[in-house]
Amino acid sequence: MFIRPCEGRITSRYSSLRKHPITGEWKAHKGVDFGNDGSTIIKASEIGTVKRAEVIGGYGNTVIITHVLNGKNYETLYAHLKSISVKVGQTVIQGQHIGIKGTTGNSTGVHLHFEMHIPTYSEGQPNAVNPLHYIVDPAIEEIQKMLVMLDYRLNMDGIEGPSTEAAIKAFQETKGLVADGIVGDITLEALNNAVELKKEELRMAEPKLTPGQETIRQEAMRLKITNGNDPFKNVNQYYAWAVAVPIAQKVEELEKRILELEKKLA
Numbered sequence: 001m002f003i004r005p006c007e008g009r010i011t012s013r014y015s016s017l018r019k020h021p022i023t024g025e026w027k028a029h030k031g032v033d034f035g036n037d038g039s040t041i042i043k044a045s046e047i048g049t050v051k052r053a054e055v056i057g058g059y060g061n062t063v064i065i066t067h068v069l070n071g072k073n074y075e076t077l078y079a080h081l082k083s084i085s086v087k088v089g090q091t092v093i094q095g096q097h098i099g100i101k102g103t104t105g106n107s108t109g110v111h112l113h114f115e116m117h118i119p120t121y122s123e124g125q126p127n128a129v130n131p132l133h134y135i136v137d138p139a140i141e142e143i144q145k146m147l148v149m150l151d152y153r154l155n156m157d158g159i160e161g162p163s164t165e166a167a168i169k170a171f172q173e174t175k176g177l178v179a180d181g182i183v184g185d186i187t188l189e190a191l192n193n194a195v196e197l198k199k200e201e202l203r204m205a206e207p208k209l210t211p212g213q214e215t216i217r218q219e220a221m222r223l224k225i226t227n228g229n230d231p232f233k234n235v236n237q238y239y240a241w242a243v244a245v246p247i248a249q250k251v252e253e254l255e256k257r258i259l260e261l262e263k264k265l266a
């Protein structure tokens, strides 16, 4: 999966229509802008090969990288760079420095204009897709896990993937929160509280297990603990799993595993 190409607040999103800051005309914005806060280092979003490293019209100093992931072709484009530190034909790994954020070309200030194309970039951006549906961010992954724990159904679909966005909006609505982005401090605090409550609920529910279910739970603990060299790690893994999976499903899964084990032993 792709990573954020640089630090900085998202100042303009991908859209099919927006008012251009210089010309004032309404035009599509086929990329994402990252503002001038944080480090100015620009990183390769995924492993790939540098296809272009030069001035490309209004993009200013630009790098285009070709990626092949699971047999699928992508290209990422990094525009308005102050300087470029890679050469055409060079292989770059994910996170490798490829240049410095700047304001070359048609630009009103220092920022990165970042585009993604499937399968390739060509003039007029006919193949552009919303990069935020493809970028994975550790902070967002954490939030996605919290939402799954709270029984929201979603795919791990990038910083602003449609299913993640829908789950966050549903959560904000349920809690009567002001929609403060993905995600603002208020939503994050509410999410943390909801997850803590959910954990507590599940802890309270545990003693209600039938003796048979309790045996299975113990068995699961035993299986996990004897499964590796770090007992604490295994207990934590079990715990995360136990919290994330509804109890009925948990019991069903365990019964299956025990049956399999018994077959093996027989």
Ligand SMILES: [Zn+2]
Binding pocket: 012, 029, 031, 032, 033, 112, 113, 114
């Ligand atoms: Zn832009």
